[in-house]
Amino acid sequence: MTRREEIVDVAERLLERAGPGAVTMRRLADELGIQAPSLYKHVAGKSEIEAALQQRALQRLAAALEAAPDLPSLAAAYRAWALRHPRLYEIATRLPLARERLAPGVEAAAAAPLLRVTGGDLTAARALWGLAHGLVDLELAGRFPPGADLDAVWAHAMAERVAAEPGPGATG
């Protein structure tokens, strides 16, 4: 394991344990037993660490969605992963996608599960992503009134999509 990977590991642990505000260069260095400026021997700057975290988060999310066989279970898996890893989810979606720093294939791999359940329809997959992301993002930001029945909201939203979807074994 390179020192760079080690840094990103520590950053990820720090992010999940103590929130984005805790991921500072000095704190990171502390955890590694070195001084903050020494980090720059391995990393160009903080934004590079963030980009690495973003890539990692995308891969984790994609992995969590891989097994979902159909739309409802995909939706459930998406929401469950985001709620279990809110900081990683935020960094995965809130940061502008640093495509030039992203390993090739990562973006496509993250999109694959969504594309699968829409039968390869790119437009439908994007609409589905928007829906899932929006619901999760608002929930994480505490924007729905306390007590709002979000299970019902997800069920409602997905039922509409299933109803509109032609699907391989179309009803009727």
Add this chain to the structure above:
Amino acid sequence: MTRREEIVDVAERLLERAGPGAVTMRRLADELGIQAPSLYKHVAGKSEIEAALQQRALQRLAAALEAAPDLPSLAAAYRAWALRHPRLYEIATRLPLARERLAPGVEAAAAAPLLRVTGGDLTAARALWGLAHGLVDLELAGRFPPGADLDAVWAHAMAERVAAEPGPGATG
């Protein structure tokens, strides 16, 4: 106009012109011709300014949606406003909602247009909000691949909703 309102005005202008990174206490004070610590005579801290901006953004967004007669035009108005005021939109939705600082009725007023086009169905309104917010948020964050046909995505998403909606004059 109180000095406090003046501060929030400057903050809003600064936010829209130069982005969230430019809204600093010192820069704010500069624009007003005073020193940064003097701001604290009128405002408890930066977070109070942000909360005021958030409230303002919610009101602006609500106003922009007010005139929309039906779901498609509401969707169009939502997206158009967000794209025209990306910083305000971000501060309106990304920040955890500071309900205790929000003037009463603001949250309800912002929700009203959505509720209207879902015929008062709270669950449907929330699902719709999630959809619209998700699409806008991903677009603003540059998450869709360059060249993606987002008009088509919106059309697709809204068509599904209209199809599923019972509506007053349901299609025979």
Add this chain to the structure above:
DNA sequence: CGTCTAAGCTAACAGCGTTAGCCAGGAGAG
């Protein structure tokens, strides 16, 4: 044995939000 590089170090800079404490000017009371 000498040299070069990798990876650490300290000191420092500019900027951030924020606090403490001081001071001028104006309003209101006696």
Add this chain to the structure above:
DNA sequence: CTCTCCTGGCTAACGCTGTTAGCTTAGACG
């Protein structure tokens, strides 16, 4: 008129942030 008190400025400073410059040490390699 004068005294007092409050408002709204000010400067200096603290601790934090990311980052740079420049020095040093340890190890690898010819």
